[in-house]
Amino acid sequence: MSFLIAGLALVLLAGASAVVFHRWPRVAAGTYVTLLLAGAMVALVPALRVLTGARLPPLTIPTRVPGGAWVLALDPLSAWFLLLVLGVGAVAAVYGTWYLAGERAKGGVPQAQFGFAFLLVALALVVTAQAALFFLAAWELMALACYFLVVFDDRRADVRRAGMVYLLATHAGTLLLFVVFGLWGRNAPDLTFRSLEAAAGALGPARSALFALGLVAFGLKAGFVPLHFWLPEAHAAAPSHVSAIMSGVVIKIGVYGILRLITLLGTPPAWWAWSVLALGVVSGVVGVVWAVAQHDLKRLLAYHSVENIGIILLGLGAGALGLAYQVPALAALGFLGAVLHTLNHALFKSLLFLGAGSILRATGTREMEQLGGLARRMPLTWIAFLVGSAAIVGLPPLNGFVSEWVVFQALFTAGLSGTPAALGLFAAAGLGLIGGLALACFAKVCGTVFLGHPRTAAAQAAAERSVGSWGPMGILVLACGFIGLAPTMVLGPGVRVVGVVAGMTPSAAAELAAPVTHGARLISVTAALLAGLIGLVAVLRLRAVRRAGTATSETWACGYEAPTARMQYSASSFAAPLVGLFGPLAGVAVHRTANAFATHPANLVLDRLLTPVWRGVRGASGRLRPIRKGRLQLYLLFIVATVSLLLVYVAASGGEP
């Protein structure tokens, strides 16, 4: 544990150094990166030890505040998420120094870097805190740090609005968490997780109410439909390295919360599992449909986070079904799929956001219809983005495929379980649809942004930047490829996490996951064969092409001789058949004239549901204005009335508050 504390202190120190040395940008960048990387590595030591089987004693800080001691502990579940926080966080921080270097003139850069380091520490505390008040404190620090990072570019009105919506959403979640822990702790001696877990059995029907409230509270962070409304706005508005950590890591804290909730509340009844599974299908399908309709690159990636949270929930729901219907193999596979996809999504989504950041820096736009032909101009970014795209679509031989494969197996295991859980099999069709739509969406992104001709002068002038831009992406590419080629390496630690969530011993969980471990070895073989086969066919083709000779010409346009870049298929056109297929659900306005076609997507929940409702509430409160005109007598009357009402309540309930 001392390693963890020391590491986090170093990370915080890194943030401070960025502020202290802000007059000397090179020194500041150097100390910031060095200290932060060192801190992350030191803090990861205990996490890796726990994930490979060590047990570390918890750190207990006695306090005088209500709720008992503040406990800091690392079990495999915490360690898994700590790995996410510090691994992806360190890469994003390094990228951030390059990304923000261009913003120095605007000011606020040292503060943003401090804020980022602060966010990493807050995240690390959230996943290691084992007492409710400590957890809530860290949770709030995390939420506020995110807010200040999102509104970095606060001169723009849309950024301020996105920040405000985010702040409202996250505080609604925090409020619910206070309710959850407050109700839960009424029968517990203190608010440490250990006491809460012990008290969960005596909760009775309140247990389900706590789960429902907790699901909404953590759902507001995880961003599944319909609680995702703040997510596309905030993730698009934030600087790209902040988008990367928010989409890659911060929303996963919501997943962590749900996993922890299930762990602490004990065996879930079936309806919890079914609701999680249903939320997963809805989130996955609707998220990807909205992504297909998007033409703003970062917003599109944000909607894909909604989709991938859906996939994680499919695994989580399958695992919970396994617990509810007592099918241990299903529980093990479902939770394994969920935790693996959590890690994998963190890797490839942050990779894609960093890619989007480099594109934004090189061209000044994230509007896909303005781009094109970047593959020639930014070859390294292109390769990194392509790997990230193939991974998020779930194509072999990359990491996204591995976790989707486990989730599929969980759903099929449910089907064969001979219990009511078998109906979960239908979610497999949903997962198939999600994969197919994601493929269409990333074909659109890669094709419109990187392939073909540049559509504007800005895209024409784009060029690859320094190693600070593509280096961090390279590390994430290697991580995605490594997990895809050697999935057994992450299965072992993943199984330990499953042991915690499903309440099994590590060896029992490992035994249940044995078919997956066996299959994972053959997936490595398949991946190697795939690489070999592609190489072989490529060589044969090259020889055939060399022998016969080649010619170059313009792209064949069916006889038309003067094609221009504007004649290329646009992102709107590419997405049109799918957008048309889903009709009103896609939520787009189609703009069609004789010579132009464009689709404009809307944020259905925020623009069509929440904003009108909020407007209604404001109107109603306006009607209450006559009773709050600022007259002191009236307010005194309110106070007296309230106090007397409370006194009546106390008297009526027999003196017990």
Add this chain to the structure above:
Amino acid sequence: MTGTPWLALAIALAVAPAVPGIAARTRSLLTGRRGAPILQLYSDLAKLWRKSAVYSTTTTWAFRLGAVTLFATTVLAAGLLPFDGRSALLRFAGDFVAFAGLLALGRFALILAALDTGSSFEGMGASREATVGSLVEPALFLCFAALALASGDLSLSGMLGTSPAHLWSTAGPGLAMVAVSLFLLALAEAGRVPVDDPTTHLELTMIHEVMVLDHSGPDFALIQYAGALRLTLFGTMLAGVVIPLAALPPALSIAVWVAVVGVVAVAVGVIEATMARLRLARVPQFLVAAAVLPAFAVILLLGSGA
């Protein structure tokens, strides 16, 4: 591992180019023409492989890698299928996900190759291919789900091997629905009438063919070969569902499998001769129908307690 899976894979690769030939010949005969020889595609492939290729100045390595990846993934996907009803080259729990993933990777590579040309025709084809592909996936996974329920196994070798044959008495209706659905998916995946028409002359109405307009020479040969192989793979799955292949002696099982693939090719030809291509807006309905059938099969199989 015995040599049989290798032999079966080699036979599949060898007979695949004849499959579209049989379909085309059937269509010709039924419409009162003689048509091209059944083995026409073999000559076409040999000729294309020797021909020089024309590359657009717009294209990059993404274009050159597209056809290669499509072909390699299709061959590897073939390695996961038990052609003669016995074990495939690679068999593991959940290998059906790898099968679908490999086909999807091939499709992704070809779509990117099409978009690499910057042509609006190919963009149009790519967009349609992506739409069709995204609707094929849920139907395919529902077919796998029904087969898994019928056989109690999570590998393709188990689903298409021995088990379903014995289950025809108990799970007959469900398996029949899966068989029909697999046939519909074969038509969609191989770009055949009524989803797509490979022989039309108007690019605006095509899906697959318009997407590969710019491919020529060896690249085009790979695409044609992969297309034939995909049709063969779906025919093979159909054979595995319908015929108890593993119950037959090895040599006979291979012969029967090849014969069933031939019958599927004839059926494709009959459909092409008797039906027009659907309007593009109707294609999703066709694919939803292909998904509803195995969904009913799953309900039936769950209900019968299998």
